[in-house]
Amino acid sequence: MAQITFIQPDGSARVVDAPEGETLMIAATTAGVDGIVAECGGSCMCATCHCLVVSGPTEALPVMEDAERDTLEFTAQDMQDTSRLTCQIKATEALSGLTLRVVGR
Numbered sequence: 001m002a003q004i005t006f007i008q009p010d011g012s013a014r015v016v017d018a019p020e021g022e023t024l025m026i027a028a029t030t031a032g033v034d035g036i037v038a039e040c041g042g043s044c045m046c047a048t049c050h051c052l053v054v055s056g057p058t059e060a061l062p063v064m065e066d067a068e069r070d071t072l073e074f075t076a077q078d079m080q081d082t083s084r085l086t087c088q089i090k091a092t093e094a095l096s097g098l099t100l101r102v103v104g105r
């Protein structure tokens, strides 16, 4: 289980318990985090699960694959150096304490 904090578009923080192996997108949508639409259902195509990494154990994040980078570059709004697609990140204990800011598309 990883405890992940999502900063929603209105600035409020939402702490979500993400079960081991579940993507952060699924954990967020299950918990009703605002701004994560996940139109493609986690297929790395829509970028509506886009978040910025704010703080926490960033070294525990998985390396970004080409597909994630391509979707961020071509589909996401306001891609930044800290951009990630939450459907491409599986929860691990080591990620507990991570804070993400929701961008959506």
Ligand code: FES
Residues within 6 Å of the ligand: 025, 037, 038, 039, 040, 041, 042, 043, 044, 045, 046, 047, 048, 049, 050, 071, 085, 086, 087, 088
């Ligand atoms: S849910 Fe569509 S890219 Fe993540």
